[in-house]
Amino acid sequence: MSSPMELDEAPQQSMGPSEHDPGGREEEYLGRSGASLRIDLFSGKLPREIISEILSKACNVGNAADLSFESTTLMPLRLSHVSRLWRDVAVSTPGLWKHLQVVVKRAEINSVLELIKLWVPRRKRQPLKIDVFFRDERGPFIIYPEDSLNLFRVITKTAALLRKGVNYDLDRAYFESHVKAGSSGVLPFIEERYLWYCGADNAPSKEDSHKVPLMVRGVRRAIDEFGIGYHEPLTSSLTRLELQDTNGVTCLSTTELLIILAEFRQLRYLSVYLDHGDTPAEEQVIAINLLTFKLAWAYTTDPGELLDHLYAPSITEMELSGDVPGGAAWSNLFDFFERNRPPLTTLALEHFDATAAVTRLADCLALCGDLESLWLENCIVDDEFVAALGRRSVMAQNSVLSRLRIFGLVSADDVTGDCLVQTLRSADSTNLKEIFVFDCNGVLEEHCEAILEQFRDTALVETIMITPGEPFD
Incomplete structure (x- = not known):
């Protein structure tokens, strides 16, 4: 089959049965106007609105069940490099640029920033979603929470500056982070998520998330353990924490869990496994923002001291x-x-x-x-x-x-x-x-x-x- 670049030149003969299409199936599928349709896609005879719609269907970004790097990033870029006409149409079609996925390896973000500089203007006034994946091919211990947060700030600031003056309320921004830690076999693992919403005072509901002018999400995964000092950079932003370790890697005590609650005062969602109870200090821990509290404990553990030392008057969901x-x-x-x-x-x-x-x-x-x-x-x-x-x-x-x-x-x-x-x-x-x-x-x-x-x-x-x-x- 001919490649798209080869279709810039018109065929020299009519579309009939040939050695490449012995049964005339291509003519049957495209109809008698199939050849001219392919020519018009590159000659500019078709209205640009029709070409724009065809490119949107080819990308299928809005309806993609699997929002992969291929569908969200590579496909729009490839379509914009087929011909000069397609590039002009693609650049002026905001629907192709609604979602961007980028990968940050170590501290190298220049290529990421270049992609953002392409995507944001092409999206025009419509909402944009950017997903950032922090990876290091040389090992899991190179990119730390503080490093990924700093890189994430550079990315969000760049994207916000490019949208300045396009949407209202861009000075309003909300940032939160989530941590999920546990163990697989004998190895501890951790997943950190960073969520930044521009034009929002708080985390939007699922129904309203698609209306946010600019959303940047970051994910860092590593073989690692959760630690207070290690995750101290997330103190002001951590709203969701899951420590469901039952293999004895984290080994939370009542005192350690109360220290976590006292340190991360923005927590709204907490799901933890208590390995053993102890007698904490007399001070009461206030978790004023906690809405969801899921607590499991070992059969030899008494969670009573935890409940006695916890003041959480906003809880709406409890397990x-x-x-x-x-x-x-x-x-x-x-x-x-x-x-x-x-x-x-x-x-x-x-x-x-x-x-x-x-x-x-x-x-x-x-x-x-x-x-x-x-x-x-x-x-x-x-x-x-x-x-x-x-x-x-x-x-x-x-x-x-x-x-x-x-x-x-x-x-x-x-x-x-x-x-x-x-x-x-x-x-x-x-x-x-x-x-x-x-x-x-x-x-x-x-x-x-x-x-x-x-x-x-x-x-x-x-x-x-x-x-x-x-x-x-």
């Missing part, structure tokens, strides 16, 4: 996974809720004792007036707890079930189906939109049918998934 000390009352979670009164909307518990004698979980939930989603998996849950979900308490004017939109109960073997059915029938459950009950041995086939029958004639429940468990011996 707890681990066993609490048995044999006596464990009031740390109730004290946490009573002290903080967070606007909690989502609570998920796994391997947790929900009974009144140990954690008073029903009383904890009564303090959460905004709760909308409750998920209990492999927890110790009894009929007393389930019945309490449907009753008003002295601490709340309505029941927990009356507030819930999502309710999930998985592998709760101490709950009987009769209690669950009666609680759902007697409680005000008109707000429930999704119900999930799986593998609860006391919930039999007839109980599932009764619950399905209760909600079958109502359009309020959007999803209901209930499967029977095994009967008690």
Whole structure:
């Protein structure tokens, strides 16, 4: 097949069957005007708007499922180097230049800046997204957080200066960073993400991110460990931190986790694994910006000291996974809720004792007036707890079930189906939109049918998934 550059010259004969196309398939596909269409693409006979649309379809940047370096960077560049006409049309087609991917190797960013100088003017007034990947082919320990941050600042400043005067509010900018650290086998790994939004006062929602005039995202991956001193350059920008290491590489203690919370005060999302508990200092740690808190701990660890020393009144989503000390009352979670009164909307518990004698979980939930989603998996849950979900308490004017939109109960073997059915029938459950009950041995086939029958004639429940468990011996 002819290359694009060879099509600048018109064919010397008509498009008929030939040794290259013995069946005339090319003529059948293109029609009688196929040859002239190919000529017009390079002669300028086609309207430039049509050529622009063809180039956009060829790039398919806007609809690419895989936003690869090939589709976002190489394709527009290649199309702009086919001919002088294509270059003129490509440069004046902003849709080809909506996304740029660049790679920074060590401290060499001159080629990256040259690409940015091409992309930004060609994008004109439309939103632009730039992805920067920090790599070092000689080893993972060459580019450090401080180095990548400095390089990232140069890139964002260059891009912003080129857009100066094009969009309004370019003096407004928001920067945040994310860190995800863990271990693969015996090796620790880390991923850092830098996100800079120009023309925004805060991180935009997913629905609004495409409207941001200029967005620059950076990614650094390495075999490395998370450390306070090492990541100190991220102190003012770190909003998301994941330390889900279960192979003993990070080995977080209660004191170390509280130090992290005290150091990174901008954290909004924290997901951690606590390896062992200890007795921290008396000072209380304030995490005023924390919205999502996901905590898992080893089976020999007591997270109570952590909850006692943490003041986080803004939490809206909480996940707890681990066993609490048995044999006596464990009031740390109730004290946490009573002290903080967070606007909690989502609570998920796994391997947790929900009974009144140990954690008073029903009383904890009564303090959460905004709760909308409750998920209990492999927890110790009894009929007393389930019945309490449907009753008003002295601490709340309505029941927990009356507030819930999502309710999930998985592998709760101490709950009987009769209690669950009666609680759902007697409680005000008109707000429930999704119900999930799986593998609860006391919930039999007839109980599932009764619950399905209760909600079958109502359009309020959007999803209901209930499967029977095994009967008690």
